[in-house]
Amino acid sequence: MNIAVTPPAYTPADYKSDVKPIWCPGCGDYHVLMSFTRAFAQLGLMPEEVVVVSGIGCSSRIPAYTNCYGFHGVHGRSLALAAGLKVTRPDLTVVVASGDGDGYSIGGNHFLHACRRNVDMTYVVMDNHIYGMTKGQPSPTTEPEFDTALTPGGTKVPPFHPLVVALASGANFIARCYSGDANATADVLAAAIRHPGFSFVEILSPCVTFRPDEKAWKDLVRPAAVAATSDQAKAARRLMADDGFNIGILYRGNRTPFQPASGASDIDLSALEKDFEL
Amino acid sequence: MAALPSISIAIVGSGGAGALTTVDCLLEAASAAGWHGLFTRTMGPQIRGGEAAGLLRLAVHPVESLPDQFDLLIGIDWLNAHRFGAEIKVGPQTLVISDPRGGEPPPMVKQSGARVIEVPMKDMAKAIPGGRPNMIALGIASRLMGFTIEQVFVPIEKRLADKGSAAIEASLAGIKAGFGAAADIEFDKRLAKPVPSTARRWLLSGNEATALGALRGGIRFAAAYPITPATEILEWLAPNLAKIGGTLLQAEDELAAINMIIGSSYGGTPALTATSGPGLSLMIEALGLATSAEIPVVVVDVMRGGPSTGIPTKSEQGDLNIAIFGLHGDAPHLVLAPQSVGDCLFTTQWATYLAETLQAPAIVLSDQFMGQSRAALERPADVAFIGARAIATEISGVYKRHALTANGVSLMAIPGTRGGQYTADGLTHSERGTPTSGADDHLAQLDKRRDKLDHFNFGDHWASVEGAGDLAVITWGSLTGAAREAAGRAKTDGIDARVVAPRLLAPARPEQMMAALEGVKRILVVEQTHGRQFHKYLRAHYDLPAPVRVFHRPGPLPITAGEIHRAIAEWR
Numbered sequence: 001m002n003i004a005v006t007p008p009a010y011t012p013a014d015y016k017s018d019v020k021p022i023w024c025p026g027c028g029d030y031h032v033l034m035s036f037t038r039a040f041a042q043l044g045l046m047p048e049e050v051v052v053v054s055g056i057g058c059s060s061r062i063p064a065y066t067n068c069y070g071f072h073g074v075h076g077r078s079l080a081l082a083a084g085l086k087v088t089r090p091d092l093t094v095v096v097a098s099g100d101g102d103g104y105s106i107g108g109n110h111f112l113h114a115c116r117r118n119v120d121m122t123y124v125v126m127d128n129h130i131y132g133m134t135k136g137q138p139s140p141t142t143e144p145e146f147d148t149a150l151t152p153g154g155t156k157v158p159p160f161h162p163l164v165v166a167l168a169s170g171a172n173f174i175a176r177c178y179s180g181d182a183n184a185t186a187d188v189l190a191a192a193i194r195h196p197g198f199s200f201v202e203i204l205s206p207c208v209t210f211r212p213d214e215k216a217w218k219d220l221v222r223p224a225a226v227a228a229t230s231d232q233a234k235a236a237r238r239l240m241a242d243d244g245f246n247i248g249i250l251y252r253g254n255r256t257p258f259q260p261a262s263g264a265s266d267i268d269l270s271a272l273e274k275d276f277e278l
Numbered sequence: 279m280a281a282l283p284s285i286s287i288a289i290v291g292s293g294g295a296g297a298l299t300t301v302d303c304l305l306e307a308a309s310a311a312g313w314h315g316l317f318t319r320t321m322g323p324q325i326r327g328g329e330a331a332g333l334l335r336l337a338v339h340p341v342e343s344l345p346d347q348f349d350l351l352i353g354i355d356w357l358n359a360h361r362f363g364a365e366i367k368v369g370p371q372t373l374v375i376s377d378p379r380g381g382e383p384p385p386m387v388k389q390s391g392a393r394v395i396e397v398p399m400k401d402m403a404k405a406i407p408g409g410r411p412n413m414i415a416l417g418i419a420s421r422l423m424g425f426t427i428e429q430v431f432v433p434i435e436k437r438l439a440d441k442g443s444a445a446i447e448a449s450l451a452g453i454k455a456g457f458g459a460a461a462d463i464e465f466d467k468r469l470a471k472p473v474p475s476t477a478r479r480w481l482l483s484g485n486e487a488t489a490l491g492a493l494r495g496g497i498r499f500a501a502a503y504p505i506t507p508a509t510e511i512l513e514w515l516a517p518n519l520a521k522i523g524g525t526l527l528q529a530e531d532e533l534a535a536i537n538m539i540i541g542s543s544y545g546g547t548p549a550l551t552a553t554s555g556p557g558l559s560l561m562i563e564a565l566g567l568a569t570s571a572e573i574p575v576v577v578v579d580v581m582r583g584g585p586s587t588g589i590p591t592k593s594e595q596g597d598l599n600i601a602i603f604g605l606h607g608d609a610p611h612l613v614l615a616p617q618s619v620g621d622c623l624f625t626t627q628w629a630t631y632l633a634e635t636l637q638a639p640a641i642v643l644s645d646q647f648m649g650q651s652r653a654a655l656e657r658p659a660d661v662a663f664i665g666a667r668a669i670a671t672e673i674s675g676v677y678k679r680h681a682l683t684a685n686g687v688s689l690m691a692i693p694g695t696r697g698g699q700y701t702a703d704g705l706t707h708s709e710r711g712t713p714t715s716g717a718d719d720h721l722a723q724l725d726k727r728r729d730k731l732d733h734f735n736f737g738d739h740w741a742s743v744e745g746a747g748d749l750a751v752i753t754w755g756s757l758t759g760a761a762r763e764a765a766g767r768a769k770t771d772g773i774d775a776r777v778v779a780p781r782l783l784a785p786a787r788p789e790q791m792m793a794a795l796e797g798v799k800r801i802l803v804v805e806q807t808h809g810r811q812f813h814k815y816l817r818a819h820y821d822l823p824a825p826v827r828v829f830h831r832p833g834p835l836p837i838t839a840g841e842i843h844r845a846i847a848e849w850r
Binding site for chain 2: 017019046047048049051052053063064067068069070071072073074076077078080081082083084085086087088089091092109110112113260261265267268269271272273275276277278
């Protein structure tokens with residue numbers, strides 16, 4: 001007897017693990033976790049076919065809080081690890097989670113090359129403009145005058161503009177979200193995962209402990225006034241003029257994702273030995 | 279005329295003069311005729327305008343080391359030959375062919391008492407349209423070493439196939455001219471006839487052997503950053519992985535390379551990277567991650583002179599310490615070392631098998647000498663070591679990625695497997711893989727990772743042990759061949775020496791080492807480092823049952839069989 005099998009329907013709760021997050025109360029990352037699970041449910045992804053890869057920092061704790069496969073690796077190298085995974089397992093959905101220290105400072109070089117390489121995966125950076133786990137040092141997105149114990153009087157160094165760098169380096173999808181709006185963030189994440197190639201989603205996620213001033217973000221963020229463009233020059237002009245609070249999908253490129261041909265072949269290893277025979 | 283078991287030639291020229299091609303052709307001709315051979319390149323870091331020398335030893339038996347002294351040295355020119363200094367050993371028995379227009383022979387030639395004969399190779403080449411001095415040198419070398427023109431012409435014809443008939447004609451004319459010029463040169467050394475054999479013959483470098491061994495062991499993904507002297511491994515793997523459905527990624531740096539292979543292996547595809555000392559230094563942190571998360575990966579380190587940038591094109595054994603002791607925390611992993619060009623294949627294949635079986639990273643310590651030398655040898659035997667990871671397929675109930683088991687190896691769930699979802703982590707974790715800072719979990723997982731390696735039965739491959747004399751030469755890596763040859767020569771003086779060379783450096787095998795050293799009265803440790811790293815390693819891990827002497831020297835000068843023979847003889 002044939003029975004029509006309906007695909008299993010998932011709810012956000014199906015993507016949550018039983019590990020209790022160890023973020024501070026009020027941390028924006030709780031909402032990001034919520035957005036992850038909502039986006040996965042929206043796409044109907046099977047939890048065992050999603051891998052969440054991260055580095056080190058508060059945000060990078062997120063894999064273990066999902067019920068997906070996860071990899072909590074070393075500081076700054078999540079994009080490289082994810083690239084090795086995705087090119088050998090193109091069947092999986094690969095989402096990389098990072099923070100502004102992990103992704104833009106120690107992992108900065110990999111960010112450039114991941115954008116350029118354009119492997120089909122989604123890169124989420126939870127940006128709170130601070131190193132939270134090590135208790136309040138400046139990151140590449142911290143304002144130059146922000147006073148910390150490590151940099152009394154501020155770094156005096158202008159912050160890094162992740163979206164512009166992503167665009168210039170070849171990212172195929174660029175968006176900015178605000179963690180406080182978990183539904184809107186979930187929608188953007190779902191779109192990012194669906195979009196072929198390297199999708200970059202920067203999520204403003206306040207650190208209420210070391211940056212209580214970031215509580216004001218909820219009043220500063222606004223939906224971007226114009227729809228996403230696929231024109232790099234136009235996107236560059238908009239991003240350069242951007243004050244950092246325009247929310248939404250800002251750029252959708254149409255580059256072909258990088259995926260080396262792979263799969264079984266009928267050539268057996270002894271055929272390779274011919275190289276060595278006279 | 280003496281028929282010798284082995285004969286050697288060095289051809290020197292400035293970069294681009296074709297010295298290396300000339301030697302390669304001689305090796306190929308010798309291999310086709312049934313001899314064994316080893317062709318070592320020595321050069322400066324520059325591609326052009328530097329200096330290059332091809333060192334070739336041919337023999338009736340397998341060759342794994344350089345000669346004490348060269349029988350024949352041809353200087354196509356001597357422009358930068360002084361930079362080789364003592365690397366090319368010549369003596370009164372050496373015949374040197376020199377071009378009067380090729381500059382002054384370096385002091386090492388003048389001081390050696392070698393017989394020097396002048397042949398105007400440059401002028402002879404000029405007389406041939408499109409002629410090149412290195413073809414004159416090839417002709418001279420062929421006649422002196424006992425080859426026919428046809429034998430050395432075959433490899434030249436093959437190389438120039440796409441350059442057109444004029445280039446081929448010019449080369450043939452050059453070879454003939456050199457061959458003719460050598461008619462009057464007295465040289466009474468000839469290689470004995472090859473031992474007839476029906477075995478298939480191979481011509482390959484250690485780096486190529488390493489790459490093939492990796493594929494045989496099951497590697498299907500590689501990621502790497504180019505570095506001398508390891509790049510040939512990657513350049514051989516790139517097209518060949520593609521042929522068998524695998525992939526190679528050029529990474530943005532070594533940090534990316536090691537993390538890419540960890541990602542691939544986590545996803546179920548066995549993976550490798552190849553590098554040299556500076557790259558290994560960058561990979562160390564992630565090797566700790568692979569140890570903690572129990573992800574098998576293979577890292578080949580083709581060692582060069584260090585520290586820092588060191589001498590990129592020359593061999594040394596100075597990465598032993600970082601390979602064994604470089605990781606922070608207590609991080610047991612595998613360290614292996616091949617012993618010859620041919621053994622690069624076996625050892626890399628075995629390393630892949632061990633890494634996969636034990637779910638641990640493996641470092642393979644090759645070196646520039648083995649990696650970039652080309653050998654003519656009989657096809658190495660097939661071995662059954664193919665990576666077989668313990669995989670969790672049917673999962674019900676709570677999945678414990680790092681479950682404590684009798685042999686320390688736990689079933690690994692591969693993404694896509696329902697019910698196996700876990701987070702691989704460099705944080706101290708419980709059996710389930712969830713982060714913890716508890717003392718019990720920390721100790722249990724440290725024990726697990728140590729015991730799975732320590733209690734594994736590595737069998738006889740852990741070392742090569744030859745002979746049973748009461749003097750033991752303990753050495754490793756590419757010095758093994760020279761040590762064996764030295765022990766063979768010592769035997770003719772009535773000294774019975776055994777050679778013990780561990781192929782598995784970590785985990786240490788104290789019981790097996792004790793058995794290998796049974797009855798030993800004197801120990802000679804031989805290594806190519808400045809700081810006696812291997813001797814200190816042996817002291818740390820083994821009870822050496824007899825007085826020890828150490829013969830050690832850093833690169834770039836190769837340690838020869840003659841020197842080891844002398845060190846053996848001096849200790850009676």
